[in-house]
Amino acid sequence: MTGENQPLLAFDGDCRLCIGSIEWLRRLGLLEQIDTRAAATITGTDGEMIQRHRRAGEIVLLQEDRQHALTGAAAMRWLIQRRWSSPMTRLLDLAPVYCLMVVGYRFIASWRRIWLPPGQAPDPILLEPNWVRWFRVAGSILFIALSLELVKYATMNSWQDTALVDHLINWVASFTIVALLLQCVVLRAVGYRRLLDVMAVQSWAVFVSMLWTAPVLWFHLEVQELPDLGVIVFYVVTTALYMRSYLPWLAIHEHIPFHTRDLLWMALVLAVGVALIESFSGINP
Numbered sequence: 001m002t003g004e005n006q007p008l009l010a011f012d013g014d015c016r017l018c019i020g021s022i023e024w025l026r027r028l029g030l031l032e033q034i035d036t037r038a039a040a041t042i043t044g045t046d047g048e049m050i051q052r053h054r055r056a057g058e059i060v061l062l063q064e065d066r067q068h069a070l071t072g073a074a075a076m077r078w079l080i081q082r083r084w085s086s087p088m089t090r091l092l093d094l095a096p097v098y099c100l101m102v103v104g105y106r107f108i109a110s111w112r113r114i115w116l117p118p119g120q121a122p123d124p125i126l127l128e129p130n131w132v133r134w135f136r137v138a139g140s141i142l143f144i145a146l147s148l149e150l151v152k153y154a155t156m157n158s159w160q161d162t163a164l165v166d167h168l169i170n171w172v173a174s175f176t177i178v179a180l181l182l183q184c185v186v187l188r189a190v191g192y193r194r195l196l197d198v199m200a201v202q203s204w205a206v207f208v209s210m211l212w213t214a215p216v217l218w219f220h221l222e223v224q225e226l227p228d229l230g231v232i233v234f235y236v237v238t239t240a241l242y243m244r245s246y247l248p249w250l251a252i253h254e255h256i257p258f259h260t261r262d263l264l265w266m267a268l269v270l271a272v273g274v275a276l277i278e279s280f281s282g283i284n285p
Contacts, residue, residue, distance in 0.1 A: 006035045008062040009075070010050045013038025016116040017108075018059075030079045055129045058109060073098070073105040110135035114197075114204050117249045133196050140203035147207045150214040192252060201246045209239040 009031065011018045025031050039060065042050050046066060053060050053069040061075035062068070070078050077092045091097050110132045183202075184195040192198075213235045219226070 005064060006033055007064055008042070008046055008050075008066060009034050009036045009079075010039040010042055010054070010060045010062075011036070013040055014118050015112055016118060017112040020116075025079065028083070030083045032083075034079075058105075072109070073102040076105060077101065106131055107135050107139065111139055111200070111204075113249060114200050114246075117201075117246045136196055136200040140200050143203045143207035147203075147210040150207075150210040151217065153214065187252070194250065197250060198252075201243065201250065205239055205243045205246075208242060209235055212238060 009022075011022055013019070022031070022036060026036070039050055039054055046062065049062055049066065049069060050060050053071055055071065058072035059075050061070045061078060063070070063078075077098065080092065081089045092101060114136075184199060187198060188195060216226075216234055
């Protein structure tokens with residue numbers, strides 16, 4: 001098949017995760033004899049059909065006649081079953097299996113720009129579907145919880161009073177959520193509206209930073225005592241540097257002056273870092 005006889009697969013060309021995923025699908029052979037292009041480059045009748053079905057974060061597949069479209073997990077299922085026709089891939093037609101596939105696909109689609117931030121603010125014309133916000137809320141809660149578990153794991157040998165530990169976990173979790181909400185109040189007061197994006201970025205940044213701070217905290221408690229301030233500074237600096245990569249996408253600079261924005265972010269990082277590290281490092285045998 002060539003030209004208009006081929007299925008047409010459209011994806012978000014400004015999404016780094018999408019581009020990488022397309023290359024991965026191509027190496028697996030799922031895109032053989034499929035016209036694959038960034039959605040923004042498709043014009044004419046096909047472009048109109050793509051835009052009619054396009055939603056942020058989901059691929060759009062026009063089948064051979066270019067009149068019927070599949071999106072998201074449905075398009076992915078079609079590609080998999082087209083490449084591998086077997087009883088195993090036909091399990092994707094079962095409602096429970098397909099529902100899990102949809103949930104997994106939409107979670108990744110909701111977090112794709114947070115895991116790999118683009119270098120520019122999102123296109124305001126392409127609105128995100130409502131399910132994106134719910135997956136980002138759920139993911140934010142998950143990554144904050146995982147951050148607490150990382151600190152708990154790094155300090156487990158220093159604990160004696162389990163009741164105290166449970167109390168501190170609840171306190172730190174509450175403190176972190178309150179700190180995030182207070183920052184959102186400040187941002188909203190200056191006219192910034194993408195509060196959920198900010199919360200998702202912050203929760204992911206806290207989790208990533210704890211991945212490399214937890215070993216330092218373990219070393220501090222179990223091998224060689226370090227100044228508590230040094231551990232906190234390490235966390236604050238690494239988190240702040242990591243979060244700076246999101247500034248073009250979040251476009252906060254359009255609402256808050258440069259220095260005020262950086263001070264606001266650093267204050268939040270410092271508050272969360274002190275709460276997480278000081279509370280747990282203070283539990284010693």
